[in-house]
Amino acid sequence: xxxxxxxxxxxxxxxxxxxxxxxxxxxxxxxxxxxxxxxxxxxxxxxxxxxxxxxxxxxxxxxxxxxxxxxxxxxxxxxxxxxxxxxxxxxxxxxxxxxxxxxxxxxxxxxxxxxxxxxxxxxxxxxxxxxxxxxxxxxxxxxxxxxxxxxxxxxxxxxxxxxxxxxxxxxxxxxxxxxxxxxxxxxxxxxxxxxxxxxxxxxxxxxxxxxxxxxxxxxxxxxxxxxxxxxxxxxxxxxxxxxxxxxxxxxxxxxxxxxxxxxxxxxxxxxxxxxxxxxxxxxxxxxxxxxxxxxxxxxxxxxxxxxxxxxxxxxxxxxxxxxxxxxxxxxxxxxxxxxxxxxxxxxxxxxxxxxxxxxxxxxxxxxxxxxxxxxxxxxxxxxxxxxxxxxxxxx
Amino acid sequence: xxxxxxxxxxxxxxxxxxxxxxxxxxxxxxxxxxxxxxxxxxxxxxxxxxxxxxxxxxxxxxxxxxxxxxxxxxxxxxxxxxxxxxxxxxxxxxxxxxxxxxxxxxxxxxxxxxxxxxxxxxxxxxxxxxxxxxxxxxxxxxxxxxxxxxxxxxxxxxxxxxxxxxxxxxxxxxxxxxxxxxxxxxxxxxxxxxxxxxxxxxxxxxxxxxxxxxxxxxxxxxxxxxxxxxxxxxxxxxxxxxxxxxx
Numbered sequence: 001x002x003x004x005x006x007x008x009x010x011x012x013x014x015x016x017x018x019x020x021x022x023x024x025x026x027x028x029x030x031x032x033x034x035x036x037x038x039x040x041x042x043x044x045x046x047x048x049x050x051x052x053x054x055x056x057x058x059x060x061x062x063x064x065x066x067x068x069x070x071x072x073x074x075x076x077x078x079x080x081x082x083x084x085x086x087x088x089x090x091x092x093x094x095x096x097x098x099x100x101x102x103x104x105x106x107x108x109x110x111x112x113x114x115x116x117x118x119x120x121x122x123x124x125x126x127x128x129x130x131x132x133x134x135x136x137x138x139x140x141x142x143x144x145x146x147x148x149x150x151x152x153x154x155x156x157x158x159x160x161x162x163x164x165x166x167x168x169x170x171x172x173x174x175x176x177x178x179x180x181x182x183x184x185x186x187x188x189x190x191x192x193x194x195x196x197x198x199x200x201x202x203x204x205x206x207x208x209x210x211x212x213x214x215x216x217x218x219x220x221x222x223x224x225x226x227x228x229x230x231x232x233x234x235x236x237x238x239x240x241x242x243x244x245x246x247x248x249x250x251x252x253x254x255x256x257x258x259x260x261x262x263x264x265x266x267x268x269x270x271x272x273x274x275x276x277x278x279x280x281x282x283x284x285x286x287x288x289x290x291x292x293x294x295x296x297x298x299x300x301x302x303x304x305x306x307x308x309x310x311x312x313x314x315x316x317x318x319x320x321x322x323x324x325x326x327x328x329x330x331x332x333x334x335x336x337x338x339x340x341x342x343x344x345x346x347x348x349x350x351x352x353x354x355x356x357x358x359x360x361x362x363x364x365x366x367x368x369x370x371x372x373x374x375x376x377x378x379x380x381x382x383x384x385x386x387x388x389x390x391x392x393x394x395x
Numbered sequence: 396x397x398x399x400x401x402x403x404x405x406x407x408x409x410x411x412x413x414x415x416x417x418x419x420x421x422x423x424x425x426x427x428x429x430x431x432x433x434x435x436x437x438x439x440x441x442x443x444x445x446x447x448x449x450x451x452x453x454x455x456x457x458x459x460x461x462x463x464x465x466x467x468x469x470x471x472x473x474x475x476x477x478x479x480x481x482x483x484x485x486x487x488x489x490x491x492x493x494x495x496x497x498x499x500x501x502x503x504x505x506x507x508x509x510x511x512x513x514x515x516x517x518x519x520x521x522x523x524x525x526x527x528x529x530x531x532x533x534x535x536x537x538x539x540x541x542x543x544x545x546x547x548x549x550x551x552x553x554x555x556x557x558x559x560x561x562x563x564x565x566x567x568x569x570x571x572x573x574x575x576x577x578x579x580x581x582x583x584x585x586x587x588x589x590x591x592x593x594x595x596x597x598x599x600x601x602x603x604x605x606x607x608x609x610x611x612x613x614x615x616x617x618x619x620x621x622x623x624x625x626x627x628x629x630x631x632x633x634x635x636x637x638x639x640x641x642x
Contacts, residue, residue, distance in 0.1 A: 005507055016495055299491045302452060303552070304480020304508040306473050388452045392491065 003316070006309075010317035014324065024285045025325030027278020028371065032329025032364045033336060034271035040337040040356035042264030044344075046257055048352045053253040059220040060124065061090075061227055063213040063234070064245045074237060074244075076200070076210050082233040083215060089229040091218045094118035095210040097203035103196060104168040105157040112153060113195045114169055116203020116210075122148075122180075124216050132163040132178030135199055143201040147174040151182040152193035167196075170206040174198055223248055272367070278325065279371035286318050286379035297383050298391025311384040318376020319369050326368030330361055397464065398425035399559060399591055400449060405458035407444045407614075418444040420614035421458065426593065428559070431586040433594040433605035433622065441614035443564075446595045450483055450562050451475045463559055480508050484553030488565035490545040492537040498524055498548055499533045505556040523551040527581065543574030550581060554590075561585060564595045579604050599628045 014021045065074050076095050083093040097116030102109045119135045122128075129148065139146055147169070154162040162176045183192040204210050217226035227246055234244045290297070297310055337354040344352045407419035419441045426432050436442040447453035448460055451467055454475075460467045463482060470478065484505075485491075492501050502520035503511075511519070524530055527547040529540075537545050546566060553561050563582060567575030583604065586592045594605055602608050608627045610618035618626055 012495065295491070296493055299493060300504065300508075301476065302450070302479060302485050302491075303505045304476050304556075306476040306508070308473075309508060389447055392452075392487070 003312070006312050006316040007320070009313055010320040013317055014320060020285065021321055021324070024282055024321055025278070025328065027274055027281045028322050028325030028368050029278075029329040029332060031271060031274030031276075031278050032326050032368055033333040034274060035268050035364050036330060036333025036356045036360060037336045037340060037354065038267045038271055039264060039360040040333070040354040041340065042260055042267075043357055044341070044352045044354045045264075046260050047355075049256050049260065050253055053249055053256070058248075058250045058253065059217050059223070061215045061217065061223075061230060061246055061248050063215060063230065064247075065211045065213075066243050066245065078237065079213050079215075082230070082237070086226075086229045086233060089217060089222070089226040091216040092120040092124050093213060093215045094121040094124055095200040095204075096121070096212045096214055097200050097207055097210055098212075099170060099203055099207055101170050103153070105153075108157060110153070110157070110189070110194075112150070114203075115195070115197055116200035116207070117197050118200055121197065121214070124214055127183075128181040129178045130181040132176070134178055135197065139199045140201050143205065144199060145172055145174050145202060146177045147196050147198040148178040148180060149176055149197075150180050150193040150195035152187045152189070152191060153196060154179045155187055156189075169196065169198065172202070172206060174202075220250070223250055275367060275371055278368075279322070279375040282318055282322055282372060283375035283378060285321075286314060286376055287382070289317075290314065290379045290383040293383075294386060294391045294394040297386050298388050298394065301386070301388035302392060307384040310386075311380045314380030314383050315373055315376045318380070319372035322372030322375075323365070323369045326365045329368070330364060333361075333364075397427075398461070399428045399430075399463055400424075400426040400593070401459075401461040402445075402448075403459040403461070405448060405455040405460055407441075407448065407453070408456045417614050419448070419455070422611070422614070422616055423458075424609055424616060424619055426591065428591055429586075429589055430607060431583070431592045431594070431605045432607045432609060433596060433602035434609045434611065435596055435599065435602040436611035437597055439613075440611040442595050442597070442611050444614070445611065446562065446564055446593075449560070449593060450485060451478045476508075480505055480556065482559040484556060484558035484561045486546070486549050486553050486561065486563040486566045488568040490537070490542070490549045490569075492545055492548055492552075494537055497534045497536055498529060498540075498551075501537065501548060502552045502555050505552065509556060519555055520551070523555040524548070526554065527551045541574070542570050543577060546570060546574075546578050547581065550578070550585075554585070559591060561590055561592045562595070563592065565597070566594070567596075567598075567601055575601075603628060 063079070079095070080093060083090045094117050099114040099116065101114065103112045103114060117135065118140055119137050122134050130151070132148070134148060135146070138144070147167070149162055154160055158165050158176075162179050165176050166173050167176065168174070180193070180195075187193050200210060215230065217223055227248055231241075231246050234246070235241055238244065300310065333356060337356055340354040341352065344354065402422050402424050404421045404423055405419055406417070406421055409416040409418055422441070422445065434442050434445055444453070448455055451462065454460070454468045454470070462478065465478070467475070467478065493504070499517060499520045502523055503516045506516040506519060521530070521533060524533060527550050529544060529547055529551065532540065532544070537548065540548065561582075566578050566582070570578060579601065582592055582594065592605075594602070596602050603622045605622050607620065608618060608622045609616060610627070620627060
């Protein structure tokens with residue numbers, strides 16, 4: 001008696017009791033579907049985070065100067081000097097001065113993201129100026145009271161005609177010299193286009209010292225070498241590593257990704273408990289089935305079935321049941337993933353694709369078959385060990 | 396001619412708590428190939444134990460059982476299953492058909508375990524069913540048949556593997572007398588065709604259909620001889636007291 005015979009017998013038994021089989025499989029179905037949706041959600045989240053990070057530039061390093069050095073104070077010129085000295089590793093540099101506070105346009109007040117930057121900042125970030133001009137070196141050097149605004153401010157407060165108008169930031173009146181191209185899909189308050197950039201020299205007059213810089217690297221494959229070179233130069237300057245931090249976007253991305261992965265692992269683990277519960281359900285039903293079919297087992301044994309054939313029959317039936325549950329679970333998981341993609345996309349106004357990975361699907365299927373075999377083993381063992389005489393006279 | 400079935404001082408003990416029940420007490424007999432033998436006895440006489448041992452469903456506690464020259468008592472469960480499959484065909488009182496399978500699928504079960512390929516299996520099952528007169532009901536389920544028809548399916552199943560011994564355990568017990576007679580005449584046809592048939596029954600009127608009767612009482616053989624002898628149907632003890640009752 002080969003595996004195929006057992007398989008066709010198992011299928012026959014499964015088909016002949018559909019409701020029971022479906023209820024037996026329910027735990028496996030739910031578990032597999034849950035694992036697939038959770039893993040898919042994790043993949044989607046990871047993709048989303050990685051997309052938004054790479055739009056911020058994965059070739060940039062961020063330097064934070066935490067406090068004044070014990071012996072020396074780091075000025076903007078010092079950082080430019082370091083970048084120039086390490087031109088092999090470092091490319092462009094821009095101080096970034098974040099100004100908290102409101103932007104006043106006439107009588108209206110809005111809270112946009114206001115940042116003081118250098119003339120290179122737009123090329124570092126890949127921003128394009130759609131109208132007017134960007135910031136220029138002369139603006140920085142002479143601390144001109146000018147600014148470049150994002151598309152949201154332009155549309156919402158100036159009717160798309162911002163160039164040449166003025167607004168007030170931190171008590172300073174700034175003339176708008178340019179408008180950036182729209183970044184996000186939709187213009188909205190607090191979005192990527194609700195921003196304003198002014199020369200860092202002008203900004204530092206309002207906020208004080210410049211303490212943060214964005215530096216680009218010529219080749220992002222050598223990001224860690226570039227980071228090391230920058231750190232060495234800063235260490236040399238301060239003679240201590242207590243006063244600065246250098247972070248890279250790709251490192252942050254890695255950290256975020258590993259956090260998401262951990263989260264997904266924990267959630268998938270919780271979902272997998274349902275698989276174990278499902279396995280126990282299968283064991284339960286198989287035990288009942290062995291009792292119900294005691295007479296059948298006796299008949300088969302009297303007709304020459306060896307213990308291993310009986311065992312094989314029950315194990316394969318359990319494995320088939322849970323494999324079928326696994327397949328249904330995978331289909332439902334895909335269905336739910338597609339639904340989740342729609343819901344998340346419409347709720348968050350962000351493109352987050354819930355995409356189950358082929359590996360997760362294969363694993364879920366493998367685990368469900370494995371569970372069938374594992375939890376089918378005990379009932380099968382029980383069936384195989386039945387004494388044929390007792391089994392034949394069982395009612 | 397060597398014996399096909401040979402019991403040499405076969406004993407079977409069952410332990411029930413502290414007491415030991417002797418179900419078979421030094422039973423010895425031989426059955427040759429082509430014989431039609433009835434093993435008769437009332438309940439508790441040891442005939443079921445005998446049938447289980449002959450059918451290789453159980454092994455003797457003591458003594459030797461040789462089936463076709465092979466010592467069954469020394470075999471493990473797997474070997475016993477192989478022997479049952481190759482040498483024995485069972486006919487049960489309750490037919491013991493598998494209710495979810497159709498007639499062909501029921502009859503082919505022994506061939507599945509013998510490793511016969513599917514097409515050959517189907518063909519042999521069909522021939523066996525035609526032999527018992529059910530060739531027109533191959534796809535029926537057992538529940539769609541009468542008791543007599545079901546018993547004929549079980550006879551077809553017993554025959555299909557061409558066993559050395561056909562072992563019938565109260566084959567007419569669940570049937571009315573007319574269909575019972577039909578089944579018995581089928582067994583006689585099988586015997587006439589050269590098969591060895593062992594019939595286990597409590598009913599003397601059934602037993603006399605066989606050539607030879609082995610009568611058991613309290614786990615011992617009390618008569619072994621032709622079925623047409625007067626002692627065959629009257630127990631010696633009953634004859635001794637002049638009762639003349641037939642078991």
